[in-house]
Amino acid sequence: MAQASFHPLDQDLQRLRRRGRTTRRHRRRSKNRTEESREEDAGINDLALQLQDSHYLSQAARRAQVKVFVEHTLSTGVVGLIAEFKAMKRGNDFSRMREFVAQIPQGRNRYKDVGCLDFQRVMLHLGPVSYIHANYVSTPVNSKRFICTQAPLPNTCADFWYMVVQEKSIAIIMLCNFVEQGSRKSADYVPLSFDNKTYNFDGVIVTLKKQEYFQFPIETRVHIRVSFLEVRVPGLSPHYCIHYHWQDWPDRGVPDADLASIYLLTKIQTTTAPIIIHCSAGVGRTGSIVLLQNSLELLQSQQPLRDIASDLLALRKQRNNSVQTQHQYLYVHQVLLNYLQKMKYLDDSINPYLEKFTADYEAATKGF
Numbered sequence: 001m002a003q004a005s006f007h008p009l010d011q012d013l014q015r016l017r018r019r020g021r022t023t024r025r026h027r028r029r030s031k032n033r034t035e036e037s038r039e040e041d042a043g044i045n046d047l048a049l050q051l052q053d054s055h056y057l058s059q060a061a062r063r064a065q066v067k068v069f070v071e072h073t074l075s076t077g078v079v080g081l082i083a084e085f086k087a088m089k090r091g092n093d094f095s096r097m098r099e100f101v102a103q104i105p106q107g108r109n110r111y112k113d114v115g116c117l118d119f120q121r122v123m124l125h126l127g128p129v130s131y132i133h134a135n136y137v138s139t140p141v142n143s144k145r146f147i148c149t150q151a152p153l154p155n156t157c158a159d160f161w162y163m164v165v166q167e168k169s170i171a172i173i174m175l176c177n178f179v180e181q182g183s184r185k186s187a188d189y190v191p192l193s194f195d196n197k198t199y200n201f202d203g204v205i206v207t208l209k210k211q212e213y214f215q216f217p218i219e220t221r222v223h224i225r226v227s228f229l230e231v232r233v234p235g236l237s238p239h240y241c242i243h244y245h246w247q248d249w250p251d252r253g254v255p256d257a258d259l260a261s262i263y264l265l266t267k268i269q270t271t272t273a274p275i276i277i278h279c280s281a282g283v284g285r286t287g288s289i290v291l292l293q294n295s296l297e298l299l300q301s302q303q304p305l306r307d308i309a310s311d312l313l314a315l316r317k318q319r320n321n322s323v324q325t326q327h328q329y330l331y332v333h334q335v336l337l338n339y340l341q342k343m344k345y346l347d348d349s350i351n352p353y354l355e356k357f358t359a360d361y362e363a364a365t366k367g368f
Helices: 009-019 033-051 060-087 098-102 157-166 260-267 284-300 308-316 326-344 349-364
Strands: 121-123 130-137 142-149 170-175 198-201 204-213 224-232 239-246 275-278
Touching: 060 284, 060 308, 060 349, 121 198, 130 284, 142 157, 142 284, 157 198, 157 204, 157 224, 157 239, 170 260, 239 260, 260 284, 260 326, 275 284, 275 326, 284 308, 284 326, 308 326, 326 349
Parallel strands: 142 275, 170 239, 170 275
Antiparallel strands: 121 130, 130 142, 198 204, 204 224, 224 239
């Protein structure tokens, strides 16, 4: 695989518009360990530049910025964080989800027990219906940073693409597979093969223009298929966007807690349009990524990183029941600790505590 690059997302789209042609993904070329180490070091430096975080602050200022989060996480420990998560009860207040309830007979909700809040609900102005199971979610630097949504159903694929075009979204993150453990998790809403590169959803035409795999500058078992798409809605100019399909995040489980998720977020962080993100229900895996982005933006804007619990409660007020499992909650903490350690936020003296937390994390999430 070619050396990883982190061109801003809009540059990728500009190249797609210029080319107007399809290419196949390149296979990974083998590298020796020296080459991999050089690439990883370069990638970490690029990561800091792309995020434009507080990397240039003094060592003392950087440690002060994350002090509350690190002390709370390590002192609470894995067992304590599990208890913390369980104390944040999930549920559905259907009095705050009136449109969700009204749409149940229409079959536009994937799960009856995963409600969609009226607050921050995306309303469609394109297409024949206004309802879609989706909510705007804010982060520290953008009031509409994400649109968290359920995976499309066979009868909502056109609605999904109307939303993409309406919101001018250029980045879509898919965190589930179409079928998992024999159960259908998403309709086939995006073309993923050049053998069948164009889908037509009630006149909305989606065409695959280019496809490759995300090139990480680190060793990781994560595979993200990147599809460059053209979307045509009758009467409007073509819309171009990029679909990132994380192919191996287990339902209700977690992937390796390396920096793969951080690199993905870095790639798309330049866009100001809402990032559309979904798993099957659009709350579990989806909420985990949103929490990570929220923390990255706190660092970027030089705000203190505190406890994740308060951020999760704020997120759930916008996208109900976000983060479904204790393992997902732990994953967010472990990824952030790994990131902070890699980016030199942490003093070496706490390494034994980090190692203990990581060992406990791996034991708690083993098999999930």
